Amino acid sequence: MTELRRSKIRGEWVVIAAGRAKRPMVVEPTEPCVTDQGADACPFCVGNESMVPPEIYRVGGPDGAWRVRVVPNRFPALAGGKGGKSLSPSGLLQCREGSGAHEVVIETPDHKIQLADLPEGQIEAVLETIAVRARALMESPEHHYVLAFKNHGREAGASLSHSHSQILAMPVVPEVVRRMLSTASTYYESEGRCVFCDTLAEELRAERRVIDKADGFVTLAPYDSRIPFEIAIYPLEHACDFTSIADAARRGLARALKRALGRLRRARGDVPYMLVLQTAPNPRSTSDESTGWETLVRAYHWRFELLPRTTKLGGVEWGTGVHINTAPPEEAARALREAGVDA
Amino acid sequence: MTELRRSKIRGEWVVIAAGRAKRPMVVEPTEPCVTDQGADACPFCVGNESMVPPEIYRVGGPDGAWRVRVVPNRFPALAGGKGGKSLSPSGLLQCREGSGAHEVVIETPDHKIQLADLPEGQIEAVLETIAVRARALMESPEHHYVLAFKNHGREAGASLSHSHSQILAMPVVPEVVRRMLSTASTYYESEGRCVFCDTLAEELRAERRVIDKADGFVTLAPYDSRIPFEIAIYPLEHACDFTSIADAARRGLARALKRALGRLRRARGDVPYMLVLQTAPNPRSTSDESTGWETLVRAYHWRFELLPRTTKLGGVEWGTGVHINTAPPEEAARALREAGVDA
Numbered sequence: 001m002t003e004l005r006r007s008k009i010r011g012e013w014v015v016i017a018a019g020r021a022k023r024p025m026v027v028e029p030t031e032p033c034v035t036d037q038g039a040d041a042c043p044f045c046v047g048n049e050s051m052v053p054p055e056i057y058r059v060g061g062p063d064g065a066w067r068v069r070v071v072p073n074r075f076p077a078l079a080g081g082k083g084g085k086s087l088s089p090s091g092l093l094q095c096r097e098g099s100g101a102h103e104v105v106i107e108t109p110d111h112k113i114q115l116a117d118l119p120e121g122q123i124e125a126v127l128e129t130i131a132v133r134a135r136a137l138m139e140s141p142e143h144h145y146v147l148a149f150k151n152h153g154r155e156a157g158a159s160l161s162h163s164h165s166q167i168l169a170m171p172v173v174p175e176v177v178r179r180m181l182s183t184a185s186t187y188y189e190s191e192g193r194c195v196f197c198d199t200l201a202e203e204l205r206a207e208r209r210v211i212d213k214a215d216g217f218v219t220l221a222p223y224d225s226r227i228p229f230e231i232a233i234y235p236l237e238h239a240c241d242f243t244s245i246a247d248a249a250r251r252g253l254a255r256a257l258k259r260a261l262g263r264l265r266r267a268r269g270d271v272p273y274m275l276v277l278q279t280a281p282n283p284r285s286t287s288d289e290s291t292g293w294e295t296l297v298r299a300y301h302w303r304f305e306l307l308p309r310t311t312k313l314g315g316v317e318w319g320t321g322v323h324i325n326t327a328p329p330e331e332a333a334r335a336l337r338e339a340g341v342d343a
Numbered sequence: 344m345t346e347l348r349r350s351k352i353r354g355e356w357v358v359i360a361a362g363r364a365k366r367p368m369v370v371e372p373t374e375p376c377v378t379d380q381g382a383d384a385c386p387f388c389v390g391n392e393s394m395v396p397p398e399i400y401r402v403g404g405p406d407g408a409w410r411v412r413v414v415p416n417r418f419p420a421l422a423g424g425k426g427g428k429s430l431s432p433s434g435l436l437q438c439r440e441g442s443g444a445h446e447v448v449i450e451t452p453d454h455k456i457q458l459a460d461l462p463e464g465q466i467e468a469v470l471e472t473i474a475v476r477a478r479a480l481m482e483s484p485e486h487h488y489v490l491a492f493k494n495h496g497r498e499a500g501a502s503l504s505h506s507h508s509q510i511l512a513m514p515v516v517p518e519v520v521r522r523m524l525s526t527a528s529t530y531y532e533s534e535g536r537c538v539f540c541d542t543l544a545e546e547l548r549a550e551r552r553v554i555d556k557a558d559g560f561v562t563l564a565p566y567d568s569r570i571p572f573e574i575a576i577y578p579l580e581h582a583c584d585f586t587s588i589a590d591a592a593r594r595g596l597a598r599a600l601k602r603a604l605g606r607l608r609r610a611r612g613d614v615p616y617m618l619v620l621q622t623a624p625n626p627r628s629t630s631d632e633s634t635g636w637e638t639l640v641r642a643y644h645w646r647f648e649l650l651p652r653t654t655k656l657g658g659v660e661w662g663t664g665v666h667i668n669t670a671p672p673e674e675a676a677r678a679l680r681e682a683g684v685d686a
Binding site for chain 1: 351432501513526569661
């Protein structure tokens with residue numbers, strides 16, 4: 001069992017997960033992206049299913065094959081337990097059990113094809129799988145927050161090259177998320193509107209940072225981009241919870257995501273990136289929240305963040321949280337618009 | 344002039360600094376540490392003084408030579424201006440001029456010697472220089488927060504290998520710092536003591552995470568370490584402000600810092616690292632602070648953070664601020680204790 005320790009002074013949680021150091025290929029990378037690993041050694045490939053713990057979920061294909069598969073992470077950051085029992089040695093040193101769940105979504109049986117190149121229908125199946133698993137994990141009120149994310153390339157933290165996403169169910173709502181929820185709620189209570197909806201309306205008027213608008217989604221370079229070519233994908237229609245996305249919206253999202261990944265590659269090459277789903281916390285576990293679900297439904301807005309990793313963080317970022325971004329989002333948006341989309 | 348944009352939803356500031364993309368060697372690294380650059384091309388070497396803007400400060404040596412030199416950063420993240428005039432296009436898109444100052448402290452005339460190998464007296468001269476320049480920058484109430492930091496190795500954001508630190512004077516107190524100040528003040532108001540002093544006392548009792556205690560300083564692996572082999576160096580005697588450090592304490596700090604860097608290298612090799620000074624904000628610019636200086640003097644505690652960069656951040660860290668650390672600080676502290684110090 002891992003530990004969740006809380007920084008008294010920063011307010012943030014840290015997962016102490018010694019077992020994860022044993023992951024294969026966790027050593028320093030020399031290449032930004034890894035696609036040269038022999039398929040016979042890949043635990044995510046067809047035929048190697050026994051290399052990983054028993055399957056949790058699958059989207060089936062013809063003849064008993066699978067198209068998308070969900071398995072437990074072999075080196076979970078959080079797993080098992082019942083709501084993260086406190087292990088604090090004192091009020092100053094705060095700790096609880098690293099309970100929760102950590103799953104891997106294998107996005108394709110094909111070892112050589114990455115998310116950006118999957119057919120739209122396959123990306124849709126991946127998104128549906130994430131929604132299904134996140135909903136299932138939120139059946140338990142012990143899972144206060146369910147994070148879906150993808151690390152592509154070693155610079156973005158990936159340790160295996162076979163295209164996959166991850167789902168992490170956490171026994172706490174992270175401070176960063178909590179602050180975003182709180183800001184959105186405060187704005188809603190003062191303005192009566194969603195801060196994200198208002199920002200989208202303003203960005204669509206300004207146009208300069210908009211990359212794409214189609215199929216019910218808007219893709220933009222955020223005004224406050226932390227790193228070069230940061231991208232956000234928002235549903236135009238207000239919704240706080242990704243996991244209850246309707247079929248038509250999921251199809252639109254698959255298209256928007258494929259276009260965004262394609263534009264990024266055309267503009268910047270096959271750079272490492274992270275993809276992060278920002279969505280509402282588990283409505284079944286709002287007991288420790290200052291904001292009730294009724295407000296969040298109106299105040300919060302789910303979205304995907306696409307974060308290319310082509311620069312290094314230094315002392316300013318680590319010491320103060322202030323990011324120094326050398327690429328104005330207005331220029332990134334223009335480059336991404338002009339890059340066009342794959343045929 | 345750069346721009347400081349504020350994230351409405353995250354509360355954090357971002358510096359948009361297009362000019363910094365023109366820095367030499369800002370492209371992707373392949374080596375963790377760079378020491379092979381020809382000295383004749385190095386703007387920080389003796390004889391190349393004209394490659395950088397006019398000197399701001401120096402610690403002189405014999406015969407008109409310099410031992411430590413401070414010059415303006417040629418690619419400043421923040422510079423000039425008067426208190427960061429607001430440029431906000433709207434209440435949702437918040438922006439102000441990137442005013443402030445960005446200086447480089449050249450730590451030695453010798454291109455080939457890194458901070459860990461400088462004699463204690465030279466490290467002391469570097470620390471004195473940082474204190475002198477930070478004090479000078481804080482003469483202006485426009486400089487709300489003065490950050491001193493060092494990026495060693497390209498993985499830690501360094502773009503030049505000649506040993507140097509940086510000082511960044513900011514027209515705002517970063518949110519991360521503001522929250523630490525607020526937590527410390529709240530603790531002080533409820534307990535009547537400094538939260539850092541209390542934590543140090545507890546860590547000294549527990550012993551497991553203590554790496555060193557000598558010369559008035561304690562070096563430890565923080566209970567809530569975000570990354571493997573994170574190290575903190577605290578003065579044992581309470582003080583909120585590094586810049587007013589006494590001569591004897593500065594000598595002790597130079598020794599503690601040299602020992603910590605030596606232990607890290609003996610345990611882990613010449614890994615990239617960041618060194619960050621966490622200290623109180625400018626007392627002359629507390630107008631936008633919720634906490635007054637009188638409380639901070641008693642509630643806050645300066646320290647150095649030493650952050651080795653040997654792992655990658657992924658979607659969990661970027662999306663939620665929760666760090667997954669594969670090296671328990673108890674084990675890191677033991678390894679660093681057992682590594683011993685350089686003769």
